[in-house]
Amino acid sequence: MKHIDIVKILKDKDHFSGQQLTLCGWARTVRSSKGICFIELNDGSAFRGIQLVIDESTCPDYALASKQGVGAALKATGTVVSSYKNPEIPEINVSSFEVLGEAPKDYPLQKKRHTLEFLRTIAHLRARTNTFNAMFRIRSALSIAIHRFFQERGFTYVHTPILTGSDCEGAGEMFRVTTLDPCKAKPAGMSDAEFYKDDFFGCKAGLTVSGQLEGETLAMALGKIYTFGPTFRAENSNTARHAAEFWQIEPEVAFAELEDLIELAEAMIKSIISDVLDNCPEEMAFFDKHYDNGLVDKLRTLVQQDFVVLEYTEAIRILQESKVQFDYPVQWGCDLQTEHERYITEKVYNKPVFVINYPAKIKSFYMKQNSDSKTVAATDLLLPGVGEIIGGSQREDNLEKLERRMKELNMEEEDYWWYLDLRRFGTAPHSGFGLGFERLLLYITGIGNIRDVAIFPRTKGNLQF
RNA sequence: UCCAGAAUAGCUCAAUGGUAGAGCAAUCGGCUGUUAACCGAUCGGUUGUAGGUUCGAGUCCUACUUCUGGAGCCA
Numbered sequence: 001m002k003h004i005d006i007v008k009i010l011k012d013k014d015h016f017s018g019q020q021l022t023l024c025g026w027a028r029t030v031r032s033s034k035g036i037c038f039i040e041l042n043d044g045s046a047f048r049g050i051q052l053v054i055d056e057s058t059c060p061d062y063a064l065a066s067k068q069g070v071g072a073a074l075k076a077t078g079t080v081v082s083s084y085k086n087p088e089i090p091e092i093n094v095s096s097f098e099v100l101g102e103a104p105k106d107y108p109l110q111k112k113r114h115t116l117e118f119l120r121t122i123a124h125l126r127a128r129t130n131t132f133n134a135m136f137r138i139r140s141a142l143s144i145a146i147h148r149f150f151q152e153r154g155f156t157y158v159h160t161p162i163l164t165g166s167d168c169e170g171a172g173e174m175f176r177v178t179t180l181d182p183c184k185a186k187p188a189g190m191s192d193a194e195f196y197k198d199d200f201f202g203c204k205a206g207l208t209v210s211g212q213l214e215g216e217t218l219a220m221a222l223g224k225i226y227t228f229g230p231t232f233r234a235e236n237s238n239t240a241r242h243a244a245e246f247w248q249i250e251p252e253v254a255f256a257e258l259e260d261l262i263e264l265a266e267a268m269i270k271s272i273i274s275d276v277l278d279n280c281p282e283e284m285a286f287f288d289k290h291y292d293n294g295l296v297d298k299l300r301t302l303v304q305q306d307f308v309v310l311e312y313t314e315a316i317r318i319l320q321e322s323k324v325q326f327d328y329p330v331q332w333g334c335d336l337q338t339e340h341e342r343y344i345t346e347k348v349y350n351k352p353v354f355v356i357n358y359p360a361k362i363k364s365f366y367m368k369q370n371s372d373s374k375t376v377a378a379t380d381l382l383l384p385g386v387g388e389i390i391g392g393s394q395r396e397d398n399l400e401k402l403e404r405r406m407k408e409l410n411m412e413e414e415d416y417w418w419y420l421d422l423r424r425f426g427t428a429p430h431s432g433f434g435l436g437f438e439r440l441l442l443y444i445t446g447i448g449n450i451r452d453v454a455i456f457p458r459t460k461g462n463l464q465f
Numbered sequence: 466u467c468c469a470g471a472a473u474a475g476c477u478c479a480a481u482g483g484u485a486g487a488g489c490a491a492u493c494g495g496c497u498g499u500u501a502a503c504c505g506a507u508c509g510g511u512u513g514u515a516g517g518u519u520c521g522a523g524u525c526c527u528a529c530u531u532c533u534g535g536a537g538c539c540a
Contacts, residue, residue: 031499038499053498069491084498105491110476111501112489117532118476172539210540236466237538248540327536338536391540436540449533461531 001075005045009080013090016080023092024075024100025049026128029111032066039065041074041092047134047282051083051091052076061097070111071103071128116452123456123465131290134283135453138276139441145275146228146249146437149268155224155251160211162230165203166415173234174206175244207232211250212432213366213419216395219252219430220422226251228437238460240449241386241439245458252432258368258377258394261431262309262354265381265390268435269352270303276444277303292446299444308353312336312375315344315355322348335362336380338387345382353382365405366419368394368429379433386443392433399423 003022025043032038035056042049052074056062059078068074078094108122109129119126126132147157163177179200186195196204211227218225231248251264277284277299288295310318319330319340328337336344336355345353357375360367367376381390396402402423406413413420441453451457456465 029499029501031502033496033499033502035497036499038502040500051500055497057497085500106475107490108475110490112476113501114476120532231540233539235538238466239536239538240534242539246540388540434540439540 003075006041006043006050007046009050009090010046010048013080013082013088016090017082018079020077020079020095021092022075022077023050023052024073027068027070027072027074027103029070030066030068035062037062037066039068039074039076041076042128042133044133047130047137047280047286051089052078052094052097053091054094054097059094059097061094064099065094065097068099069103069105069107071107071109072099073101073103074098075100116447116449120451120457127455130286131452134280134286135441135445135447136455138280138283138445139453141276141279142272142437142441142444143228145272145279146268148275149271150224150226150251153224155226156218156222158215158218158222158225158227159229160208160214160218160227160250162208162232163201163205164208164214165201165205166213172209173236174209175232175234177205177207209233210248210434212252212434213416215250215252215432216419216422216430219254219432220426220428223254224251225253236460240451241442243438243450243454243457243459246450246454247437249435249437250432252430254428254430256394256431257429258356258379258431261392261394261433262356262379265354265379265392265433265435266307266352269307269381269390272440273299273444274303287445287447291448295446302352305351307381308349308351310344310353310355312355312358315340318348319343333359333361341382341387342384345387346384350384352384354379355382360405363393365409365411366393366395366402368396368431369398369401369405377431381433383443386439389439389443390433390435392431394429394431397423397427397429399427 001024003024006023006025009016009021023041023043025041028040028042028049030037030039037054039052039054040049041052054062054065075098076092076094077096078092080090081093083089083091109125114129119129119132127136150157180198192204196202199205208231210231211229215225215227227248227250229247230245232245234244235242253260253264277296284296313332315336316330316332319326322343324343326339328334328339330340356377356379357370358378359374360369360376363376363378367378369376376393378393380388383389396405399420402420403413406416438450438453442448442450445453447453451459
C-alpha cells in the first residue's frame with residue numbers, strides 16, 4: 001500500500017507542505033460539524049497523530065468520514081497544510097477518503113481516559129491508547145539503549161538457554177518443562193532421577209530463572225558478555241512488581257571485582273536513561289504529565305548525580321540509630337526489608353544507593369567470600385520509589401571455597417561439575433549482575449504496576465491473550 | 466501466601482434499610498475550524514456469584530470469585 005508514515009510529516013512539515021500524500025492509520029477522535037469534519041489519525045509511527053480536515057465542499061467522501069468512530073482504520077489522500085490555529089502544526093486537507101476497517105459501536109476504547117485496570121482486560125487493544133503507545137515506544141528505545149551501551153564497551157551479546165536442568169540456583173521457583181503425561185504422578189518412594197529418565201531430556205527440566213551460570217562460562221572465554229532475554233519465575237507472589245515472565249539484562253565480566261561492577265552498573269543506568277530522555281521526549285512528557293509529575297526532572301537529576309555506595313554494616317548502623325519504629329527489627333545478619341530499603345534510599349539519601357558486602361548467610365552460594373569470613377562481595381542497587389532493581393556480585397573464583405560453601409548448603413556438587421570446572425581451569429576474578437528490565441521501565445515511566453509495562457503480562461492466575 | 470479495601474449501565478462514579486441516578490460512550494438530530502468539540506433528544510441495569518437476616522437489601526451478615534493497595538519472596 002503506497003502511503004507515508006505520519007512521523008515523517010510531523011518531523012519535516014516544511015518539506016512536505018503543499019504536497020499531495022496518502023496516509024493510513026486509525027481514528028483517535030472524530031468531530032464533525034455541518035460541512036466539515038476533523039479526524040485525529042494515528043498510525044503508530046509517532047506518538048502523536050495528525051489531523052485530517054474533510055471539507056464537504058472539496059471532498060466527496062465527507063458523509064462517509066463524518067460517520068466514522070474512534071478506532072476505525074482509514075486511508076486518506078490530501079494536501080499537507082499548516083494548521084488553521086497553529087502554523088507550526090501540519091494537518092491534511094483531505095481530497096479522497098477510504099474506510100479500510102470500521103470500528104462498530106461496541107469498540108471498547110473511547111475518547112476519554114480509561115483506567116489501567118480496565119485496559120488490562122482488553123490488552124489486545126490497549127496498545128492503541130496514548131499510554132501504551134508511549135510505553136511500547138519507550139520499551140523499544142530502552143532495549144536499543146541497553147544494546148548500545150554494552151556494544152560501545154566491547155561486550156558480546158550472548159544467548160543463554162531458556163530450557164535448563166539446574167534448578168537450585170536459589171533465585172526462585174522454577175516452571176517445570178516436561179513431555180510426560182501430566183496426569184501421571186510420581187510414585188511414592190521413586191527418585192527424581194528414575195522418574196524423569198523417560199522424560200524428554202532424561203532428567204528434570206525447567207524454564208530458566210537466570211542465565212548467570214551459563215553466562216559465566218562465556219565470560220571466562222569472551223571476557224565481557226551480557227544476556228538480554230526472558231526469565232521465568234513460578235513464585236507465588238502477587239504484587240505490582242512481580243511477573244512470571246520478565247526480561248533480564250545480565251552482564252558478566254572477567255577480571256572485574258565488585259567495585260568495577262558497581263562502576264559498570266552506574267554508568268549503564270545513567271547511559272540508558274539519558275538515551276530514553278533524548279530519544280523519547282514526547283512520550284516522557286506524557287508520563288510526566290499523566291502519571292508522575294516531576295518524572296523527567298527526577299530522571300535528569302539521577303543521571304547527573306553520583307550514586308551512593310554503602311556498606312551493609314553501615315546501613316544497619318544507620319537504621320538502628322534512626323530511632324524509626326520499623327515493623328521488622330534491624331540487626332546485623334538480617335536481610336533488608338522493603339521498609340528498610342525505602343528509608344535508606346528515600347529518607348537518608350534520596351538517590352540511588354548501592355548496598356555492598358552483605359552477610360554471606362542471606363546471599364547465594366556463588367558470591368565471593370570476603371576476607372572477614374562473614375560477608376560476601378555482593379551488591380543491590382536500590383532506587384527511590386521502586387526499591388531493588390539490580391542484584392549482583394563478584395563471583396567466588398576459588399574452587400575450595402566454593403566447594404566448601406556448596407557443602408554447607410547441601411548442594412549436589414555433581415549437578416554443578418561444569419560450573420566448578422570454571423574454577424578448576426584458568427579461574428579468574430569475575431563479576432556480574434542482573435537487572436529487571438520491566439522494573440526499570442516502571443521507574444522510567446512512573447507506571448506503578450508491572451502488568452502495564454509488558455504487552456501481555458504473565459502473572460499468577462493470568463495467561464489471557 | 467498473609468493483611469486491608471473494593472465490585473452498581475459499555476467506561477468513570479453517585480445513591481440514610483424504602484421508586485437505582487449522573488457524566489462520558491452509543492443512536493438520532495442541530496451547528497461552517499473543531500482540539501477528550503459543543504447543543505438537544507433517545508437508548509442503556511438479574512447492583513460480581515451463592516446463600517441468609519428483614520414487611521422490604523445496591524445498602525446488613527456468611528461463603529466464594531475477581532480486582533486494587535500493602536507485606537513476604539524476589540529482579
